[in-house]
Every structure is written in structure tokens, then in C-alpha cells.
Amino acid sequence: MLILMAGALLTVDDLLWFLYLYPLRFLSVLTPPALIYPLGNLYQLCARKRRAKAIDRMLGAPSAGIARDRAPRIASKFLANSSFRMLDDLILSWPSCTRRMRCLGIDGIEHLERGKAAGKGVILLTAHFSACRVAKRHLARIGYPILTVRQEISKGEWWGRLGRRILERRRVNFLHAIIGESVYVQDPGCTLKILRTLRTTGLVDIHFDMPSGSGTRPWPFLGVPWRFPTGIFELVRLSGCAVVPMLCLGRSSAFRIVFGPMLDIVSAPGRDEFVSANLPAFVETIEKQIRDYPEEWQQWMTI
Amino acid sequence: MDDHLSGPSQDTIGRVRRVFVESLHLKVGHAELSYERMLEEAASLDSIAVLEFLTAVEREFGISLEPEFLEFDFLRDLAGLAAYIDDRLGRQRE
Numbered sequence: 001m002l003i004l005m006a007g008a009l010l011t012v013d014d015l016l017w018f019l020y021l022y023p024l025r026f027l028s029v030l031t032p033p034a035l036i037y038p039l040g041n042l043y044q045l046c047a048r049k050r051r052a053k054a055i056d057r058m059l060g061a062p063s064a065g066i067a068r069d070r071a072p073r074i075a076s077k078f079l080a081n082s083s084f085r086m087l088d089d090l091i092l093s094w095p096s097c098t099r100r101m102r103c104l105g106i107d108g109i110e111h112l113e114r115g116k117a118a119g120k121g122v123i124l125l126t127a128h129f130s131a132c133r134v135a136k137r138h139l140a141r142i143g144y145p146i147l148t149v150r151q152e153i154s155k156g157e158w159w160g161r162l163g164r165r166i167l168e169r170r171r172v173n174f175l176h177a178i179i180g181e182s183v184y185v186q187d188p189g190c191t192l193k194i195l196r197t198l199r200t201t202g203l204v205d206i207h208f209d210m211p212s213g214s215g216t217r218p219w220p221f222l223g224v225p226w227r228f229p230t231g232i233f234e235l236v237r238l239s240g241c242a243v244v245p246m247l248c249l250g251r252s253s254a255f256r257i258v259f260g261p262m263l264d265i266v267s268a269p270g271r272d273e274f275v276s277a278n279l280p281a282f283v284e285t286i287e288k289q290i291r292d293y294p295e296e297w298q299q300w301m302t303i
Numbered sequence: 304m305d306d307h308l309s310g311p312s313q314d315t316i317g318r319v320r321r322v323f324v325e326s327l328h329l330k331v332g333h334a335e336l337s338y339e340r341m342l343e344e345a346a347s348l349d350s351i352a353v354l355e356f357l358t359a360v361e362r363e364f365g366i367s368l369e370p371e372f373l374e375f376d377f378l379r380d381l382a383g384l385a386a387y388i389d390d391r392l393g394r395q396r397e
Contacts, residue, residue, distance in 0.1 A: 188346030189375030191354040196373040214349040234351045238358045 013156075014163030020086070021170055028090035033100060033253040036087050043083040050301070051075045057300045063223035065291050077295035081130040081251075085298065088134050088252040092178040101252045103138050108259035112144070112203075115242035115262050121198025123236060124246040125263070127209040127286040128298040131255045133178060135248035136205060139257065140180065146203045148182040149194065151212055185213045191235065198241045205246070206232050209286055209299060217275055219283055222290065224303060228283065233275045236265060245285045249296055260285065311385030318363060319385055326359035327352055338381045346375065353378065360384075366391045 028036055054075040058066045066074060091097050115122040124146065126132060136146050153175050159168055183193045194204050208228065209221070215234075216227035236243060245260035263285065266277040290297045320338060323329075327345050345352040357378060361367055366388065378384060 185350065188343065188350055188353065190350045192357065192373045192375055192378070195354060195357070196370045199367075199370050199373070213351070215351065231351050234354060238354055 009160050010162050011158055011160040013158035014160050014167060017163065017167050017171060020090075021167060021174060025090050025093060025174075028087065029094050029096070033091070033251075037084060037251070037253070039083065039087065041080055043079060047079055051079055054078055054300045057303055058294065061222035061224050061303055063220070063287065063291075064294060066294055074295045075300075078297070078300055081296055082298060084251045085130040085133075088131075089174075089178050091252050092133060092137055093174055097137065097252070098141055101134060101138055102254055103135075104250065104254055104256045106257045106259070108261070111244050111259040111261050112246075115244045116201055116203075118242050119201060120239060121201050121241040122203050123198070123232065123241055123243045124203055124205045125232075125243050125282060125285060126205055126207050126246050126248070127289055128207055129248050129289070129293070129296050130298055131248040131250050131252075131296070132205075132207075134250075134252045134255050135246075135257045136180065138255070139203075144203060145181065146205045147194065147197045148179055148205045149190070149212075150179065150182050150184060150207075152184040152186045185231070191231070194235060195239055198235075198239045204235075204241075208232060208282055209290075209297075210302070217279060219279055221283060222287060222303065226303075228279060230271075230275050232282075233278055234271060236278070237268075237271070237274045243282075245289070247289050247293070249293060311382050311389055315385040315388050316381060319360060319381060319388070322359045322363045323356055326356045339379050342379055360388070364388050364392065366395070 051072075055071045058064060058071045058074060059068060091100055112122065136148065139146060153172050156168065156171070183190050187193070197204050206229075210229075211227045212229045213231040215230035217230050218225060218227050220226060221228070235241070243263040243265065245263070247258040247260070249256045249258070263278075263281055266274075266281075268274040268277045294300075323338060323342070327341070329341065342353070342356070345356075353375065357368065357373070368387075372387065377387075
């Protein structure tokens, strides 16, 4: 009743965020992961509409290579992974999180080292996979700090008055804490901060599977029309940095990081020509990651 | 950064302004241009434009800005930027 009356005072999202940011967060530090993760499996059982929508999206992306009979199982795993990621975020929000993270292995670290050795910094080409935040926290801990390029944290349209007053700031601080060092594409000095990191042979993570920034270029993605960000190409062209694909799989209690070989960058005289020359290889790289691990990709609902 | 704030040459300021207009493809005369305002507007529309401007300045003067100077606030200060460039060119000649 309170919720219905309010339109303003309290919304369902307020309640969910309250549960997530307070009781669940405290539960996450007191409870072994083996007991927390079943919550994720519970979620997929009660999210039938989302599951049906995910199946639709998977089958509607012809180049994803998902057969009709496999789609329901992949969609279930995808939903479970989405909730595991939210639970992992809770774990990452505690300073003691590293004790609870277990990396099963890092493949292809020599590709990353080769990129760093070129001396102009490395852009890590990634897509929205469920273990990205966990993997980046682990890499930072073992001596590979990464600057994340991301959209500004949205203020959220969903808050009621109580949520806006009590929870909004809490949510932003929570996200800042788990994401770590980052730069927002809306920041006018964003590209300078990225360049500074690259020129000190640092690592910059850019999720390439979502349009961000002011420039985009249309190109098919998994067989559907899509727009890709072009800012990454200008960064590569003007900085001369290396581009190394990174894939992060699993969850905090068991995750794996895979670096691919450095991409061969085709030089071209101008901005547009450079995008045209290199976009197909970038897209192909992340398409392959998604085809290989469709249940771990987190953007099925948006494609 | 304060060390660089005094006495930039008018020639350097003029060259930076020219590079600014050319790299951002602005269609306005130098006299009409408020450098700081236009840079802010260009950056808010497309932060890549700032990067293009920076690399054009580096090409023009044959220098590479040190990482600690890769700040939007530093780039926005025309006199400070020009003084820094003069200082770097002076050090190169020595």
C-alpha cells in the first residue's frame, strides 16, 4: 500500500536496492560463497519472462551460432551468471574480497607482456562478460592495474523519495568501490586520462560491445545491425598503443582470464579510413568470444 | 605547473591557436574565438577532439607532453600551455 501510494515515497526498486545494499551485502561477507551462489540459481527459476526474452534474443542473432535446442539451457545459465555477477559485486565491495577470490589460471599472459613491451601502453579489448570486474581486481592485485573506461553511473530514474534520499549516494559509492580506477566517457578530459595511462605503459580496459562516447559506426554484430564506438580507434591511431583481447570467465570463487594475441593494427591516413580498416577485426574478436561462451556474455537483453 | 605560467611568447600562442582551429575544423576567425570556451564545447561534444588537438600541438612543436601535463585543465589554459611549450623548446635547444 505504501508502495502504491507513494509513486513518490517508496518504489519496489527502492526495496530491492535496500535489500541488496544492506542485508545481502552483510550476508555476503558472513557467508561462504558456496552458500551464496544458490541464490543465483533461485533467481533464474523466478525470472521466466527474462529467460524467454533472452532465448528470443539469442535466436534472433543468427551469427551467434546458438541452436534452438541449446538456447533454453544457455539462457538459464546466462540468468544465473547475471545474478552471480551481482553477488560477486557484493563480495568485491569488501576490502577482504581477495581472500575469497580464486583464480584458476591466466592464459596468454605473454601476449599482454608483449603488448606492454612495445612501450606505448595496451588497450584491453573486452566485452561485457560476467567475470570482468573480478578479473580486473585480481590483475590489479598481482601487478597489472587497469583503468576502466565506462559510462557515468546513472542517477537512476527508479528511486522514490526515500530511495533518492537514503540509497542513491550509497549505490554510487558502492559501484565506485567495486569498479576501481575508472574514467567516464562523459568526462571532457577522458581521452587525456586514457592517453596518460597509455604513455606510462599502463593498461586500459574498453568494453567494445556497446556504443559509447559520441562517435559510432554501424556494423553487423552477431548477425544483427549494431553500432560500435569509434573512439577506441582514434585512441589506437593517435597513441600507437597495442590492442590485446581479454576474456574473463567464471565467478569470484573460480575464474579464469584469457589474453589473446595482439591484434594486427592496419594503418590508414585518416580517422574514417582507420576505423574502416580495423573495425572488422575488432568485431570478429569479440564475436568469437561470445560464440565460444554465450552464457557468460551479459548483454543478451540489449542486443 | 606554476613555473610555466609566466611569459609565453606571442608567436607560440598564435601557433597553438592556429593548430586549435585547424585540428578541430573550426570555421571561425581567430579574433572571434574564445579558446577556453571553444575547447570546452568541443570536448563536451566529443572528447576525442581534445586528443586530436593535443597530438596536433605535439606535431606542430615536435614535443611530447609529459604524462603529468595530460590534464584537461592544463590544456584549457592557453597561456600556461604556451609557456610550457616555450620552456620545453628552450630545454631542447640547450
